[in-house]
Amino acid sequence: MAADETLTARKRRARHGHPAAVKRPAAAIGLGPGPLAAGLVAVILWGLAPVATRAAVAHLAPLPLLVLRLTVASVVMLPWAVPVFRRLRPRAAGRLLAAGILGLVGYNLPVTIGLRWLPASTAGLLLATEPVWVMLLGRVFLAERGGTRTWLGSAVALSGVAVLAGPGALAGAGGYRGLAGAGLVLAGTLAFGGYTIVLRPLSQAYGAIPATAASTVIGTLPYLAFAGTLSGPTLARLDPAVWGELAFLALGSTVAGLLLWNLAVLSGGTTRVSLLLYLEPVVSVLGAAAFLGEHLKPVTIAGGLLVMAGVVAASSSLGGGGVASQHGGADIGG
Numbered sequence: 001m002a003a004d005e006t007l008t009a010r011k012r013r014a015r016h017g018h019p020a021a022v023k024r025p026a027a028a029i030g031l032g033p034g035p036l037a038a039g040l041v042a043v044i045l046w047g048l049a050p051v052a053t054r055a056a057v058a059h060l061a062p063l064p065l066l067v068l069r070l071t072v073a074s075v076v077m078l079p080w081a082v083p084v085f086r087r088l089r090p091r092a093a094g095r096l097l098a099a100g101i102l103g104l105v106g107y108n109l110p111v112t113i114g115l116r117w118l119p120a121s122t123a124g125l126l127l128a129t130e131p132v133w134v135m136l137l138g139r140v141f142l143a144e145r146g147g148t149r150t151w152l153g154s155a156v157a158l159s160g161v162a163v164l165a166g167p168g169a170l171a172g173a174g175g176y177r178g179l180a181g182a183g184l185v186l187a188g189t190l191a192f193g194g195y196t197i198v199l200r201p202l203s204q205a206y207g208a209i210p211a212t213a214a215s216t217v218i219g220t221l222p223y224l225a226f227a228g229t230l231s232g233p234t235l236a237r238l239d240p241a242v243w244g245e246l247a248f249l250a251l252g253s254t255v256a257g258l259l260l261w262n263l264a265v266l267s268g269g270t271t272r273v274s275l276l277l278y279l280e281p282v283v284s285v286l287g288a289a290a291f292l293g294e295h296l297k298p299v300t301i302a303g304g305l306l307v308m309a310g311v312v313a314a315s316s317s318l319g320g321g322g323v324a325s326q327h328g329g330a331d332i333g334g
Contacts, residue, residue, distance in 0.1 A: 043280050054119070
């Protein structure tokens with residue numbers, strides 16, 4: 001692991017299958033246009049995932065949506081997963097199953113349902129708290145320590161969550177449904193924290209991309225039991241735009257985002273490229289305004305700023321004085 005890589009950056013990249021370790025020459029300074037472009041495109045793809053999900057779930061129920069999205073993504077990622085399955089030991093198999101369930105079911109399902117009732121911009125800001133939940137779970141289950149700045153930053157981020165889930169921010173978002181949507185999105189971020197912790201040893205043993213691909217394939221299997229929710233007449237009535245959103249989520253956000261990010265990290269170095277992750281909630285907010293016509297309230301902006309400030313403060317206090325990143329996948333997530 002690079003000496004200046006932070007704990008939060010490592011945890012956050014697990015969601016997208018980011019490499020566990022990348023060594024760069026000490027003389028390497030700056031970030032070339034190739035890695036920068038690849039990393040930026042990956043962040044844009046992930047940031048737009050809540051926007052595309054919010055748009056698609058208005059026309060297709062969450063369960064059949066996820067059956068389609070994750071089945072396509074798993075088929076594409078299967079070549080990376082097969083080597084893991086061939087080398088898998090019984091103990092690691094249990095861990096892989098737990099990671100798949102936490103990530104693909106525990107994360108994707110509540111977030112997708114929550115986006116039926118919650119604006120995509122608010123969801124994108126709530127998803128930005130994922131590093132905080134990872135740090136809290138790491139403290140509880142792994143006895144990982146954080147300094148005073150880490151916990152103060154976490155407290156600030158959680159105060160931002162309280163603002164975003166409060167009546168001022170959710171007024172006009174369906175009342176109790178908006179609150180339920182916020183709760184579901186936060187439950188998904190908590191499940192992602194568990195996914196990150198469980199997947200970490202597998203990423204170290206098999207590599208980040210293969211481990212993420214294998215967990216995606218395993219986590220998709222429970223959805224196949226609900227393939228019957230895909231009725232022919234319903235699918236036939238879907239507009240081309242909805243099919244485009246589904247293709248974007250399966251092939252763009254999940255598969256292309258994963259590959260582009262790893263290309264950027266391998267070429268440009270983990271720490272520098274990770275700075276781009278700070279743009280992900282910004283992309284979500286701008287995308288929601290541009291494509292869904294969502295209007296930000298001052299209270300939503302205030303809550304989002306608290307979340308971002310808290311995450312930045314908590315992240316930057318970890319590791320060997322390096323630059324931290326917050327985050328936004330399997331993106332497994334929405």
